[in-house]
Each structure stands twice: as C-alpha cells, then as structure tokens.
Amino acid sequence: MSFNTSVAQVFERMAAMLELTGADKFRVNAHARAARSVGDHAGDLEPIAGDEKALTAIEGIGKGTAAKIAEFARTGTVAEHDELLAKVPPGLLEVLRVPGLGPKTVKLMWEQLKIESVDDLKATIADGSLAGLPRMGAKTIDNIADALAFMADSGKRLHAGVARPIAEMIRARLAEVPGVTRVAYAGSLRRGRETVGDLDFLVTADDPGAAMEAFRGMAGVEKVLAAGETKSSVRLALPELGGKRFSADDSASVQVDLRVVPAESWGAALMYFTGSKDHNVRLRERALKRGMTLNEYGLFEDDGGEGSPQSRGVVPVASATEEDVYGALDLAWVPPTMREDRGELDAADGGTLPELVTLDDIRAELHSHTTASDGVMEILESARIAKGRGFHTLAVTDHSKSSAIANGLSPERLRAHIGAIREADEEIKGISILAGSEVDILADGALDYDDELLGDLDVVVASPHAALSQDAKKATTRLLRAIEHPLVHIIGHPTGRLIERRRGLEPAMDEIIAAAVEHNVALEINAHWMRLDLRDTHVRAAAESGCLIAIDCDVHAPGDYDNLVFGVETGQRGWLTKELCVNAWSKARLHGWLKKGRG
DNA sequence: GCCGTTTTCGGCCCGACTGTTTTCAGTCG
Numbered sequence: 001m002s003f004n005t006s007v008a009q010v011f012e013r014m015a016a017m018l019e020l021t022g023a024d025k026f027r028v029n030a031h032a033r034a035a036r037s038v039g040d041h042a043g044d045l046e047p048i049a050g051d052e053k054a055l056t057a058i059e060g061i062g063k064g065t066a067a068k069i070a071e072f073a074r075t076g077t078v079a080e081h082d083e084l085l086a087k088v089p090p091g092l093l094e095v096l097r098v099p100g101l102g103p104k105t106v107k108l109m110w111e112q113l114k115i116e117s118v119d120d121l122k123a124t125i126a127d128g129s130l131a132g133l134p135r136m137g138a139k140t141i142d143n144i145a146d147a148l149a150f151m152a153d154s155g156k157r158l159h160a161g162v163a164r165p166i167a168e169m170i171r172a173r174l175a176e177v178p179g180v181t182r183v184a185y186a187g188s189l190r191r192g193r194e195t196v197g198d199l200d201f202l203v204t205a206d207d208p209g210a211a212m213e214a215f216r217g218m219a220g221v222e223k224v225l226a227a228g229e230t231k232s233s234v235r236l237a238l239p240e241l242g243g244k245r246f247s248a249d250d251s252a253s254v255q256v257d258l259r260v261v262p263a264e265s266w267g268a269a270l271m272y273f274t275g276s277k278d279h280n281v282r283l284r285e286r287a288l289k290r291g292m293t294l295n296e297y298g299l300f301e302d303d304g305g306e307g308s309p310q311s312r313g314v315v316p317v318a319s320a321t322e323e324d325v326y327g328a329l330d331l332a333w334v335p336p337t338m339r340e341d342r343g344e345l346d347a348a349d350g351g352t353l354p355e356l357v358t359l360d361d362i363r364a365e366l367h368s369h370t371t372a373s374d375g376v377m378e379i380l381e382s383a384r385i386a387k388g389r390g391f392h393t394l395a396v397t398d399h400s401k402s403s404a405i406a407n408g409l410s411p412e413r414l415r416a417h418i419g420a421i422r423e424a425d426e427e428i429k430g431i432s433i434l435a436g437s438e439v440d441i442l443a444d445g446a447l448d449y450d451d452e453l454l455g456d457l458d459v460v461v462a463s464p465h466a467a468l469s470q471d472a473k474k475a476t477t478r479l480l481r482a483i484e485h486p487l488v489h490i491i492g493h494p495t496g497r498l499i500e501r502r503r504g505l506e507p508a509m510d511e512i513i514a515a516a517v518e519h520n521v522a523l524e525i526n527a528h529w530m531r532l533d534l535r536d537t538h539v540r541a542a543a544e545s546g547c548l549i550a551i552d553c554d555v556h557a558p559g560d561y562d563n564l565v566f567g568v569e570t571g572q573r574g575w576l577t578k579e580l581c582v583n584a585w586s587k588a589r590l591h592g593w594l595k596k597g598r599g
Numbered sequence: 600g601c602c603g604t605t606t607t608c609g610g611c612c613c614g615a616c617t618g619t620t621t622t623c624a625g626t627c628g
Contacts, residue, residue, distance in 0.1 A: 029600080030601055033600090062602080100627090102625060230616095272613090285611080285612070295612085
C-alpha cells in the first residue's frame with residue numbers, strides 16, 4: 001500500500017473514532033477531509049512529509065494534520081491514532097457502517113450495552129436487551145436487523161458500467177408514468193464517478209403522489225425504505241431486472257432515491273441532487289457570504305425571516321436552470337464531472353474552467369484486439385464499427401508473446417499480422433487502420449519484443465499485465481523504463497488496477513507524469529468500466545503537467561466501443577482538455593505524433 | 600482541525616424522512 005493510501009486510512013479511522021468518542025464534529029470533519037485530500041493527491045507525499053509548507057498548501061491539510069503526516073513518515077504511526085485505537089474497539093467501526101446507525105446511536109450502544117462489534121449487536125437484538133435503549137422501539141430494531149441482513153448480502157458499490165444501464169431502464173420507466181413531465185438521474189452517476197453507491201432520480205410531475213406511487217411499485221422493488229411527499233427511497237433487487245441479469249449475486253440490490261420537485265425548482269434541485277456534497281457545501285457557503293441562501297428549491301435573498309424561504313413564499317433569485325443558479329452566484333456553469341470540490345469553484349469564478357474533452361471529440365481508437373489474440377472480431381469488422389462512430393483511425397494492438405493466456409503473438413505471428421492489417425487498411429476506405437501491439441512491460445521494465453520489430457509498428461502501447469503487486473519503487477522504475485523507450489507511444493492501463501478487485505501498481509505518479517511529458521509519451525485512460533486506469537485524480541495531475549492522454553476502449557468485442565463514455569468522463573473528472581487528448585486530434589496531427597522515434 | 604472579499608478568532612450547509620416523540624433527535628445525502 002502506498003504512503004498516501006496508508007495516511008488516508010489513518011485519518012479516516014481517526015475521524016470515525018473521534019466521532020465515537022464524542023469529539024467536536026468539525027474536528028471529525030477535518031480529519032475526514034484530510035483523508036480525502038491525501039487519498040486523492042497524485043504525488044507521493046512521503047518525500048515532502050517533513051515540509052510543512054508544502055503539505056499545508058494542499059487544501060484540507062493544516063498544521064495539525066501536516067504534523068501527523070510527518071510523524072507517520074518518521075515513525076510509521078501516529079500517536080493520537082494509536083491512543084484512539086486503544087480506547088475504541090475496532091469492531092465498533094464496523095457497527096458504524098450499518099445503514100441507519102450513526103455515531104450517536106453507536107456510542108450509546110457501546111456505553112450502555114457494551115456493544116463492541118456487529119456480533120454483539122446481533123446478540124442484543126436476539127436477547128431483547130437492545131430495546132432497553134432510549135428511542136429504540138420495535139420498528140427501529142426491525143430496521144437495524146434488516147440493514148444487518150442487507151449488509152451481509154451486498155451493500156457494495158456498483159461499477160458505473162453496471163449502474164448506467166439500470167439507471168436508463170428506471171428513467172424510461174419513470175418517463176412512462178402519466179403526468180411525469182421531466183426525468184433525470186443525478187448523483188455520482190451523473191458526475192461520472194467510477195462506482196456509485198445508489199441511484200438518484202429527479203422528476204417533475206403534474207401529480208407528484210402518483211409518480212411516487214409508481215416509483216415505489218416498480219418491478220424489482222424489494223423494500224420501500226422511505227415514502228414521503230417529495231422523496232421516496234427503495235431497495236431494488238438487481239438480478240433479472242427487466243429480464244436481464246446485472247449481477248451474478250442473486251441477493252445483490254441497489255438503493256434508488258426519487259425526489260419530486262416543482263418545475264420552477266428544476267435547476268436548483270438538479271444541482272442539489274447531483275452533488276457532490278462537498279461541492280454543494282462550497283456553493284452554500286458562497287451564497288451565505290453574498291447574503292443569500294441556497295437549497296434545493298432555489299437561491300434566495302436572506303431576508304432574515306423565520307423558517308425556510310420557500311415555505312414563506314419568497315421568490316428565488318434563481319432556480320429554474322443550473323446556469324441561472326451558478327450565474328446568480330457569479331460563477332460559470334460547472335460540468336457535473338467537475339463537481340468534487342477540487343478547485344472547480346475558483347476556476348468557475350476566475351473564468352479559467354478548462355474546455356473539457358467530450359465524447360464527440362474522440363476520433364481515434366488506439367488500443368484494440370482482434371481474433372489474432374483474445375478479441376472476438378476480425379480486423380475489418382472492428383474497423384467498420386470505428387468508422388461508423390466517425391473515427392479517422394483505428395490501431396490494431398494485439399497482445400505480445402508473454403501474455404500467453406491472451407494468446408499473445410510470437411514475433412513471427414506479429415509479422416504476419418502486420419501484413420494482414422496492411423491488407424485490411426488497403427481494403428477499407430474512410431478510416432486508417434494502423435498496425436500496432438499492446439506489448440507487455442515485463443516486471444523489470446523491459447519490453448516483450450525487440451526494437452527492430454517494435455520499429456516496424458505504427459503504434460506501440462506498452463502495458464503492465466503481470467507482477468502487479470510489486471512494491472511502489474519497483475513499479476516506478478519499471479514504468480519509467482518503458483516510458484523512456486524511444487519507440488513507445490502510449491502506456492496502457494498504467495497501474496493495472498481493477499476497480500474494487502485489484503489494487504494494481506502504485507508508482508510515484510508525479511515521476512511517471514514528468515517522464516511521460518519529457519519523452520512525449522501518452523498515458524492511457526483505459527475506458528473499460530472495470531479499469532478506468534488512469535483514474536480521475538491521476539488524470540488531473542497529468543493534465544496539470546501538460547501530459548498527453550490517450551482515451552482507449554481496449555476493444556475486444558463490438559460492445560466495448562460503448563465504454564468510451566466512461567473513459568471520457570474520467571478524463572473530464574481529471575479536467576482533461578481536447579488539446580491534451582491524442583484521440584481528439586486531427587488525423588494529420590495524430591499520425592505525425594506517431595512517427596516519433598521512427599526516423 | 601481548517602480557514603480567511605466580515606482574515607488569526609469564531610465560525611463551520613440545508614432540508615426530508617423516520618420513529619419516537621407531544622416538539623424533536625438522529626441519520627442521510
């Protein structure tokens with residue numbers, strides 16, 4: 001585990017333990033925020049751990065947390081963290097994760113009933129002693145028991161690639177409900193996050209009650225979690241939704257929230273429901289400073305009246321569209337993919353928001369496989385799909401010899417394959433097919449083919465496939481060596497991580513980026529929703545350094561081209577512009593760049 | 600514990616829903 005990840009975990013645990021010991025909630029919040037800042041930071045913090053000035057320059061890191069980072073670098077631990085650990089039973093942190101249980105309740109359970117673990121909690125439910133706590137009625141206990149069962153079943157976040165088709169299905173269903181005039185999904189799915197914890201929907205309707213009822217009665221709803229006038233929450237069983245299996249786990253489910261809002265509040269509500277929470281908090285603070293207040297009904301002048309402005313019939317300054325609300329706060333409209341409180345409001349204030357790369361900008365796929373290795377399409381079949389999407393270039397990059405499991409090509413087979421690619425390129429008009437390889441970066445950073453063969457290729461994507469758990473230093477050296485190779489164009493899925501399944505390499509990303517800039521090499525955002533590698537925070541650091549980025553689908557089958565949206569959104573989350581994205585370049589510019597290292 | 604167009608102290612977002620309550624605390628997003 002990298003230094004940054006370790007420190008982030010320390011702060012995260014401290015936040016939870018502080019909460020349970022009844023610490024000031026702002027202090028708790030500060031630790032949680034520090035955890036996020038450190039976890040998101042692209043550069044390795046270990047080398048600068050002694051430099052207070054450098055650390056406190058990071059948003060959310062102050063003198064206190066900087067000292068703890070230094071302490072962790074020096075001693076491998078944080079004394080205050082260890083003291084808390086001695087006080088708070090570790091199992092209690094698990095109890096805190098039960099949906100519906102917050103710090104107040106868990107603390108009470110711990111103090112009054114000596115509950116120190118999920119098992120303890122289950123025992124007090126079984127023997128009836130839990131009912132002895134204040135505000136602990138039969139209904140509440142039922143809900144806790146249900147939440148515990150649900151946690152055991154699932155409770156995991158969904159990959160964006162799984163969540164999106166489900167969301168599209170729900171959107172279509174809601175749009176069919178009589179009287180529903182507008183439907184949108186919001187939340188982390190709209191922000192393009194790599195995983196989502198739940199699905200959030202927003203509708204306007206002539207008959208809000210009917211819309212709510214239709215939502216709660218939807219096929220697949222296994223439990224109604226909340227049913228109010230303007231908001232409902234349900235738990236939706238995933239298997240066989242709409243006749244299609246979304247999960248191999250028969251008990252998997254996802255929470256779906258629906259909010260019905262007045263048409264005139266649409267923009268404010270969409271902002272509120274899109275988040276992120278931290279972005280919204282910043283916006284509301286900004287509103288306050290300007291003598292206004294912002295909520296999901298609109299932006300209101302603060303008139304000093306009692307109660308919420310909308311309940312008193314106050315007309316909002318802005319509310320109908322997101323542009324109106326941002327505009328009334330003297331901000332440019334911020335794309336949802338940027339709403340993470342990572343400096344986007346400063347940019348929106350100063351007129352320096354980047355012009356983000358979009359799906360329509362993409363004109364080339366530079367990482368694709370065919371039946372020659374582990375793909376299911378012939379060269380021309382894939383090329384026709386690429387052409388149909390308006391691409392000017394497709395690079396065929398089958399696996400190299402060390403990827404035996406993926407039917408990697410021996411040098412002889414690759415030479416023959418290059419011939420077949422040239423023939424296909426002759427045959428099809430309107431798109432260029434380039435001969436390439438996804439060549440393995442071996443554990444020591446050497447490439448899987450010799451330079452003579454690599455020099456015959458139009459495109460070299462070098463990717464790590466094996467030895468993905470090597471330590472950070474080795475990983476850094478390995479990737480640097482590949483980047484420095486004069487014939488390499490793109491580093492494919494640089495860390496090799498699989499979201500929620502494999503951590504992958506944890507190289508010093510700032511060094512990798514600096515080398516890529518120096519050697520005119522692009523780092524890939526692999527668009528497959530299980531990879532999204534580089535991840536958004538890495539892309540952000542790369543884009544800031546002027547590093548080239550390739551967004552590629554790593555095509556194996558026809559449907560893989562549709563994953564492009566996830567790659568583009570990851571790029572946007574990293575503030576990537578069209579200028580730095582090689583797939584968005586004109587054919588002439590792209591092909592010119594590909595000549596690098598080749599005479 | 601962080602932070603600054605009310606800047607080194609004194610703030611720190613806002614509302615819906617539930618369950619247990621006779622007016623609200625806790626949780627969630």
